[in-house]
Amino acid sequence: MIRVKVKKKLHGVKGDFWLEVDFEMGAHFVVLLGPSGSGKTTLLRSIAGLETPQEGYIEVNGSVWFDSKKGINLPPQKRQVGFVFQDYALFPNMSLLENVMYGMKIKDKGKALELLKKVRLELLKDKKPHQISGGQRQRVALVRALAREPQILLLDEPLSALDEDLRATMQEELKNFQREYAIPTLMVTHSWEEALKLADRIIRIEEGRIKEEVKPKRTPLKFIDKRLEGEEVVLTVSIEGKVWELSINKKDLLQGVSKIAPS
Amino acid sequence: MIDLGALWLTIKLSLITSLILLVVGIPLAYYMAYSKSPFALILEVITTLPLVLPPTVLGFYLLILFSRNSPLGSLLENLLGLRLLFTFEGLVVASVIYSLPMMTHPLISGYRSVPKNLIEASWTLGKSKLETLIRVILPNMKSSILVGLVLSFTHTLGEFGVVLMVGGNIEGQTRVASIVIYNAVEAIDYKTAHIYSAALLLLSFFSLVALYLINRRWFL
Structure with missing residues (x-):
């Protein structure tokens, strides 16, 4: 179970406003939906420990990562998150295999290769990130995050840089991955379509507040x-x-x- | 036959200086590039001073600082038996200060050119700041490191004013190439001046050629 309560001041185009959200989630695929500048990415970064909220409480599977009252604030290194950045942030100086192995607590080449195989990139394992396509980079970023065996997967608009066709394929792949690993996943997007396709639950954010929660119904x-x-x-x-x-x-x-x- | 001893001394001085600067520059520039404290800004100004100050001014202050009558000078001599005035060791220290901006400037811009999210990705993958520096940041700014090395090497090669002030003109100790050239011209020994000048010119030229060649291959 994951509890997130965050209060943080943000500087928007129309002036300052507060990001103020409070929610719980389990091993589901939760999508944070909202226009750009609404605080979605800041929320994700706060969970990862890349930003510090003024007030709040973040607990993941029983361990407290952030508690402003008790002065607890674990650094990003100590929070077990799998963070997939919008532009993937693959290390240009490392091969795909080295990228995947980088975050492993116990270096396990076999496991890294297996993950690459899962996204059909095992033959490209020695290539550098600049030698592969956008969709392939996205997959490497995803398995690199998974290789760390995170408690929560945080995805910051991971598909926005891809073209239409590829995005549809990757959405499916992402969903399958999440189901297979049953990992709590929080994804940021501004596309309703994407949210409806992927989410078990949609949290819509506007100007820092939760506007509504939607559970998309899926009819077979x-x-x-x-x-x-x-x-x-x-x-x-x-x-x-x-x-x-x-x-x-x-x-x-x-x-x-x-x-x-x-x- | 012209004595080329001063040329080797100059090359030795420049090599030692640029290697020391690399070791000093990496943490120093890291601090200046990433720290938001006002002290980092002041430090950036101070480390840039040798670039704009007349070398004689820098040399004059170092002369005062290194002298046996100054607190630093007497401390070093009494504690370590190290004399910095008119010695090779003193020249190394002076050159490190003189060429400092040639190393820190490329390194600072190198640090700042590494995308922030690569660094953050490394942190979220559980790596400490030191490990991130060694495995992610430095490998992705190799060309800046090389620029810093070559610039501080070539800058030290041509050092004159500072050397004259704190090193003097002692053969085999502090008489570097630029001083030999000056002496030779004073003595109307144009042959020596020509040979030494051409040597410095070629050395600088080919150091820069090597730099540009290597950097180009890294980028292509």
Whole structure:
């Protein structure tokens, strides 16, 4: 169980405001959703120990990482987090394998190779980060964070630098990873679509405050057929045993579907 | 046959000076690059002074400081038996101070060029500040380290004013190349002046060529 209570003064474009949030989470995929400048990244960095809140309490699986009342403030080195930065922050002077092994408490080459294999990069293990593509870098950053065996995975807009197609693939991969390792995951994004796809729970933040919490419902949807009618894409799917035809405008499809009306 | 002893002495002085500066410069520049304390700013100003001060001014103060009558001078002599005035050791100390900005400036900009999130990534991966410095920061600013080494080496090669003040003109001890050139011109011995000047010119030229070649290969 993870408890996060943070109060920190932020300097925004429209003046100063307080980041003031309080929530608990388990081994779920929680998405922090909000516009840029709303304090999401600061919250993530506060949990990692890269920034110090004025007041607050952070407890992860029974150990207290931060308690302003008792003057406890563990440095980032002592907090077991897996942090994936927006631009990945892979070490340019190390090979992919060295990057993955860097944070391991016990250097285990076999395990590092296994992790790289999981993201299909074992053949590139001796390459340097600048020799691989953006999506590949993202995967290395993810397994490097996992290699540390963190108590919590913190993802700061990890997919924002990728193009559309790749982002969809990586979203799936990220979700599978989180399920497999059952690791508490907190991801920052400003995209509703991404939040709905990945989250077990969405915490929406605006101007430093929690606006609302959403639990996206997932209805098992089985794909049967698709066809094109003019500008409309018609999908035949089955939801809970019933067959539906969904027609979606092509334009909407490209922008991401916001609502689906059965026809 | 012209005596090239002073040339070797100059090269030896420059090598020792730049190596000492590397060891001193790495922690010093680290502090100046990352500390937010006002003292770091003052320190940056002080370490830049040798760059703008006339070498004779620097030499004059060092002369006073190294003299047996000064607290530092008498302390060093009584405690360690070390005399800094008109000795090679004194020249090394003076050169380290004289060439300090040639090392700290490239190092400071090197430190500042390493992306902050690489450093933070290393911390979140459990590595101490020292280990982060050795395994992440320094390897990613290799070219700045090389620039610092070559600049402090070549800067010390051409040192004149400071040497004249604190080193004097003792053969095999403190008579460096630039002083030989000055003496030779005074004595209208243009041959010696030519040979020594050409030697310094070529040495500086090829040090810089090596620097640019290596840096280019690192970047390509």
